[in-house]
Amino acid sequence: MFNLENWTDIDGAQHYIGRALGIIKEEDSFSKDVKWVYWGNNDIGTMLWFFLEYMVEVGYLLKNEEDQFKLNPNFDLSSYATNRRGILNFDVDKESGVTTFHIPIQK
Numbered sequence: 001m002f003n004l005e006n007w008t009d010i011d012g013a014q015h016y017i018g019r020a021l022g023i024i025k026e027e028d029s030f031s032k033d034v035k036w037v038y039w040g041n042n043d044i045g046t047m048l049w050f051f052l053e054y055m056v057e058v059g060y061l062l063k064n065e066e067d068q069f070k071l072n073p074n075f076d077l078s079s080y081a082t083n084r085r086g087i088l089n090f091d092v093d094k095e096s097g098v099t100t101f102h103i104p105i106q107k
Contacts, residue, residue, distance in 0.1 A: 004061065007068040011038035013061075014048040023048075 004016055011030075015038065018024035023044060028034050037045045052069055055061040062072045093100070 004069060004071045007064060007066075007070050010049070010052070010067050010069065011035065013052055013069040014038045014045065017048050017051050018044070021051075 004013060008016065015024060015030055015034065018034070018037070019026065024034055024037075036042075038048070039045075052061065052063075056063045056069070059072055060075050061069050063069050
């Protein structure tokens with residue numbers, strides 16, 4: 001359905017990442033079951049958006065002026081510098097068990 005080989009709208013890119021992470025089930029219909037995740041104000045949609053933005057920051061994805069995403073054909077993991085700290089940090093509230101992710105995005 002969606003892939004990131006070509007320019008993909010943000011909701012399609014979020015859907016692709018959600019499926020890859022196992023958050024969205026393969027049998028879930030984009031328009032009937034889960035579109036609300038990408039179009040609404042909720043934690044899952046926000047998290048998927050942050051993942052996309054961070055993948056742009058590290059150079060794995062490209063983003064155009066229309067907020068579409070695609071794989072960067074020039075991304076080379078072997079030449080990626082890993083001298084950064086705190087790529088993905090998280091806190092777990094011991095009482096509630098809630099995990100809060102912190103993804104630093106620098107503008």
